[in-house]
Amino acid sequence: MTTDLDKLLSNLQIEQIDKYLFIGQSPRYPARVFGGQVLAQALNAALRTVDAERIAHSMHAYFLRPGNPKKQIVYEVDPIRDGRGFTTRRVVAKQDGRAIFNTSISFQVPESGPEHQFEAPDYPAPESxxxxxxxxxxxxxxxxxxxxxxxxxxxxxxxxxxxDYLSPEQDIGPPHTACWLRANGTMGDDLIQHQTALTYMSDMTLMGSAMRPHPINNRSKNMMFASLDHALWFHRPLRADEWLIYVHDSPAAAGARGFTRGTFYTREGELVASVAQEALMRI
Incomplete structure (x- = not known):
């Protein structure tokens, strides 16, 4: 039986029609394409043009226009650089011949070196x-x-x-929060699949920390929200089908934009990825 996770992973594994050209489809139920979907599909396209031993370590993206879920998305990969240790790809996503998204993604041959990380914060277990x-x-x-x-x-x-979706005017707090996330099913051992799934997740819940100091939430009818840009760094191998705590904060909001930062930790406290994003928060 095909599960919802199978459908998502199949959707993110886009169709390759030429060496550097790919076609992606979207679920039709949202009014516009989810930003995490475009991030993940672009990463998937770039990964398939890079030598298998090279691992994605950073991604920097801009959302340029809303995507229409009823239309296919064309992903054009530009092989900017193939170096000895690092590879860079630029990906432009288009609909109707117009760019809706672009990103640069860097890949690295695995290396060893000094390691450290911030200590993982202490939060309640996901089962609670x-x-x-x-x-x-x-x-x-x-x-x-x-x-x-x-x-x-x-x-x-x-x-x-x-x-508090019933009384948002009473729900004001400090600009930080956290959420446990995992893929709803088993994904196997392919790191590419797990990086793709985490990229999809990285656009979830992040904006919530920028809303917390204000009497608004993502269902406020007088507000318009949209991701503007997105940066993602992979620090270590990970499994997206095991619980990860996504901790994020918002140092500032100004100019109808909220800036947020996020970190993904495993249950054992290992920091596996970091995120930064600016999003539109327009009244």
Whole structure:
């Protein structure tokens, strides 16, 4: 039986039609293409033009236009550099001949060297927290006039801090939060699959820390939210089908933009990836 995770991974594994040209499709239920999908599909396209022993270590991207989920996305890969230790690829995603997204991705031959990391913060275990699926099922039953149940989803999310969707004006706090995430199923041992899935996840929940000091959330009807740019660094090999705590904060919001930073830790406290993003927060 095909699971929701299988469908997601198949969607992110885009079609190659030429050496540096790829075609991606989108689920049709959202009004616009999810930013994490374009990030992951672009990474997948670039990975397939690079020698297998080279591992993605950083990605820097800009979201230029909203993507239409009813139309295919064309990914053009530019093989900018193939060096002895590092490889760089530039990817432009287009619809109707216009760029909707671009990114530069760097790959490295594995090397050893000095290692250190920030200590992982102490948060409640994911099993002690209510999942998004259970929360939205309960909210739809208690407030059927305001909320719909969340459909089955390929990514499990258990927030440490959940917004108050009933009274956002009373829900103001410091600009940091955290959420446990994992793929809802088993993915095998291919690192490329796990990096692709984590790239998809990295655009989830991040903006929440920029909203916390304000009486707003992602369901506020008088607000417009959109990712503007996105940077991702892979520090160590990881498994996206095991629980990862996504810790993020927002040092500043100004000019209708919220800046956020995030870090992914394993349950054992290993820092595996870091993220930075600026997002539109327009009234």
């Amino acid at each position: 927290l209510e999942s998004d699926l259970n929360f939205w099922t309960r909210m739809s039953e208690e407030h059927p006039d305001r909320f719909d149940p969340l459909p089955a989803y390929p990514i499990e999310r258990n927030p440490v801090v959940r917004p």
